[in-house]
């Protein structure tokens with residue numbers, strides 16, 4: 001029952017890496033904290049969105065995972081839209097929770113989350 005999934009760990013490790021944090025900060029600075037989708041100045045939560053979804057296969061390829069050309073700052077509303085298949089109640093749930101390593105949506109898990117009061 002232990003939740004050790006080496007592939008998922010790869011992506012977690014990436015998001016915790018110094019390289020990502022620096023790239024993320026650089027992208028936000030480049031975009032001046034303005035949502036690149038709706039053009040609003042972001043006062044709340046900012047997300048740096050990967051145009052190409054990260055997978056265990058590409059996460060360690062800096063040309064994808066750390067390429068500023070493939071990264072843009074989004075407000076959380078537009079980021080929700082960018083991932084609209086995970087709509088509504090699951091917006092604050094990291095996609096890794098409901099997506100398996102083959103990027104299939106875990107509908108059962110998503111339903112559980114939507115039933116709960118997780119917002």
Ligand SMILES: [Zn+2]
Nearest residue numbers: 035038075078
């Ligand atoms: Zn926006």
